[in-house]
Amino acid sequence: MDVVGNRLLVSQLAEDLGWLEEHCRGQDSQADHVGRLRLAAALVRNLIGPFLETQANLPIHVAVVGGAGAGKSTIANMLSGAVLAEANPQAGFTRHPIAYTHGNGQVHWTTHLGFLGPLRKLHIASPSSLDEDVYQVRRVPADDSTMTLLDEFIIWDCPDMTTWAASGYVQRLLEVAALADVIVYVASDERYNDEVPTQFLKLLLEAGKPVITCIVKMREADAAALVAHFQKEVLGRLPAGAVGCLAVPHLTAEQLADPARQAPAYRVPLVNQVAVLGKPASTARRRSVQSAFNFLIRGQDQLLSVARNDLVALNDWRALVQRGQIEFDTRYWNEYLATERFVRFDASLVRLLELLELPGLGKLLSGTLWVVRTPYRLLKGLFTKTLSRPEGGAIPERPVLEAALAGWLDMLRKETARRGEAHPLWVHLDQGFHSGLADLARERFDQGFRAFQMGLADEVERTARNIYEELEKNPVALNTLRGTKFALDVAAISGAVIAGGLNVWDIVLVPLAASVTQQLVELLGKQYVDSQRERARLRQQALATQYLSGPLAEWLAQWPASGGSAFERLHLALRRIPASLQNLAAAVKEKMS
Ligand SMILES: Nc1nc2c(ncn2[C@@H]2O[C@H](COP(=O)(O)OP(=O)(O)OP(=O)(O)O)[C@@H](O)[C@H]2O)c(=O)[nH]1
Numbered sequence: 001m002d003v004v005g006n007r008l009l010v011s012q013l014a015e016d017l018g019w020l021e022e023h024c025r026g027q028d029s030q031a032d033h034v035g036r037l038r039l040a041a042a043l044v045r046n047l048i049g050p051f052l053e054t055q056a057n058l059p060i061h062v063a064v065v066g067g068a069g070a071g072k073s074t075i076a077n078m079l080s081g082a083v084l085a086e087a088n089p090q091a092g093f094t095r096h097p098i099a100y101t102h103g104n105g106q107v108h109w110t111t112h113l114g115f116l117g118p119l120r121k122l123h124i125a126s127p128s129s130l131d132e133d134v135y136q137v138r139r140v141p142a143d144d145s146t147m148t149l150l151d152e153f154i155i156w157d158c159p160d161m162t163t164w165a166a167s168g169y170v171q172r173l174l175e176v177a178a179l180a181d182v183i184v185y186v187a188s189d190e191r192y193n194d195e196v197p198t199q200f201l202k203l204l205l206e207a208g209k210p211v212i213t214c215i216v217k218m219r220e221a222d223a224a225a226l227v228a229h230f231q232k233e234v235l236g237r238l239p240a241g242a243v244g245c246l247a248v249p250h251l252t253a254e255q256l257a258d259p260a261r262q263a264p265a266y267r268v269p270l271v272n273q274v275a276v277l278g279k280p281a282s283t284a285r286r287r288s289v290q291s292a293f294n295f296l297i298r299g300q301d302q303l304l305s306v307a308r309n310d311l312v313a314l315n316d317w318r319a320l321v322q323r324g325q326i327e328f329d330t331r332y333w334n335e336y337l338a339t340e341r342f343v344r345f346d347a348s349l350v351r352l353l354e355l356l357e358l359p360g361l362g363k364l365l366s367g368t369l370w371v372v373r374t375p376y377r378l379l380k381g382l383f384t385k386t387l388s389r390p391e392g393g394a395i396p397e398r399p400v401l402e403a404a405l406a407g408w409l410d411m412l413r414k415e416t417a418r419r420g421e422a423h424p425l426w427v428h429l430d431q432g433f434h435s436g437l438a439d440l441a442r443e444r445f446d447q448g449f450r451a452f453q454m455g456l457a458d459e460v461e462r463t464a465r466n467i468y469e470e471l472e473k474n475p476v477a478l479n480t481l482r483g484t485k486f487a488l489d490v491a492a493i494s495g496a497v498i499a500g501g502l503n504v505w506d507i508v509l510v511p512l513a514a515s516v517t518q519q520l521v522e523l524l525g526k527q528y529v530d531s532q533r534e535r536a537r538l539r540q541q542a543l544a545t546q547y548l549s550g551p552l553a554e555w556l557a558q559w560p561a562s563g564g565s566a567f568e569r570l571h572l573a574l575r576r577i578p579a580s581l582q583n584l585a586a587a588v589k590e591k592m593s
């Protein structure tokens with residue numbers, strides 16, 4: 001992929017992860033995920049993005065992290081070899097990240113868009129207690145008499161994470177932790193087992209960061225036992241990845257003032273450990289990028305799991321909408337279609353029977369038969385009249401549909417209100433119902449109804465017409481049927497005459513035989529027309545689903561995730577993140593090869 005493509009990919013992925021983080025921030029149950037999502041986004045912005053843009057491997061970044069007042073600034077001084085970081089008895093003194101670099105060295109800061117997220121670079125020297133979304137760079141004067149890391153490394157003194165997962169300066173720490181190729185984790189002898197810093201350490205190890213742990217301020221004599229205890233009780237329960245555990249016992253004021261010369265016994269092992277992890281730079285950087293990427297891929301499900309509750313609520317809503325749709329369709333069938341006669345089909349039956357009469361000369365014969373069947377017609381008319389039920393007041397279609405719609409929307413409104421504040425989705429829907437969601441649904445229904453009516457008129461008319469048109473278009477079949485019917489009539493009449501001989505009874509027998517065949521033909525025709533009528537009924541039900549309940553259900557189901565709502569954005573993020581990660585995998589692989 002080209003540079004522009006990669007840049008777009010990186011910023012979109014970081015933005016989506018950032019959006020999910022904000023989304024979690026609003027929900028108490030999801031607070032644990034906030035830091036993880038921020039770290040994920042920062043890894044993409046600060047590490048993977050610049051790597052894909054061929055950012056130089058140097059400088060290698062070292063972040064000094066730990067609990068409030070643990071001794072981070074003190075260790076940052078020790079690493080940089082000069083006392084420029086303000087160590088202060090007030091816990092939580094350092095409030096923004098400070099980068100220490102060589103006095104002569106050029107810092108090749110990445111210009112990658114989104115680098116260090118919200119942190120602005122301070123151009124005026126300020127105390128480290130400045131509580132703003134900034135970072136600053138301090139230059140350590142060159143000193144040939146002490147070994148230095150600063151030619152190739154930047155040492156970051158960071159704020160603490162005691163207010164872990166809360167807003168504020170923890171995010172500043174996460175930005176730098178994501179950037180870091182090496183982490184130095186500082187814990188004091190008294191508070192090395194604190195929960196919040198340990199959780200943070202765990203996250204860094206999960207992200208595959210190489211971590212040097214450093215226990216400080218103990219009595220020299222207790223150092224070995226404390227380190228062993230820390231390794232067993234704290235590191236033993238965390239994912240592997242901690243490279244080593246160093247002890248820096250309580251230093252004197254002189255040692256604190258000039259650690260490079262006064263405390264080499266503690267400084268040199270620490271500096272060496274960092275150097276081992278950070279050199280050669282190209283290996284260190286590739287490892288950082290690869291680990292970050294693995295963390296994103298491995299943790300994908302966990303990162304996206306923050307939306308699980310939202311998806312459950314959204315699926316509940318969709319199931320409700322679907323239940324309403326089934327009820328709507330069933331009511332339409334029971335209260336309208338099942339009793340609808342489709343009178344148009346009766347006309348088709350008449351037309352079909354007419355068709356079966358012989359044309360031309362045959363008309364004369366048919367006419368004769370018609371006359372012959374007069375007694376039958378009169379009798380049948382009499383019977384049909386007595387037996388047929390009076391036409392009941394069939395419920396007109398529109399009111400049935402409207403009542404079914406009202407039932408559907410009422411059910412949704414009640415169920416939404418019943419779920420109350422169980423999830424923000426129901427609150428959003430409840431607000432929707434209070435601000436005209438049902439009216440909007442009715443409007444959509446009306447639009448659908450017009451299309452439905454048009455489709456319907458056409459459909460019923462076509463099915464009804466097909467009953468005789470098919471036959472009209474097929475003269476061979478039509479003539480065969482006509483011929484068969486006529487032959488039957490003739491056979492029946494002649495049969496009657498032959499059976500009884502020519503006598504007075506023929507006046508009764510001949511019309512009777514002609515009527516029997518006619519009745520038979522009518523019966524067959526009626527059966528055929530009825531089966532078509534049933535088909536039309538089913539088809540009409542299908543049309544109602546296609547034009548009315550289907551589109552409305554679709555619209556209602558989508559409603560919470562549309563119109564610029566948070567759920568719409570959520571869907572976008574959930575859809576895009578897996579795809580972005582896949583594309584990122586390809587880009588990282590290409591770059592590494
Ligand atoms: N005497 C002595 N004091 C120490 C030692 N290590 C740290 N301190 C003191 O402990 C206090 C806190 O140390 P810092 O290095 O400021 O700790 P920090 O982790 O940066 O603290 P915050 O930035 O406030 O979170 C400071 O007053 C340091 O001078 C040590 O080895 N000996």
Ligand SMILES: [Mg+2]
Nearest residue numbers: 072073093094
């Ligand atoms: Mg500090």
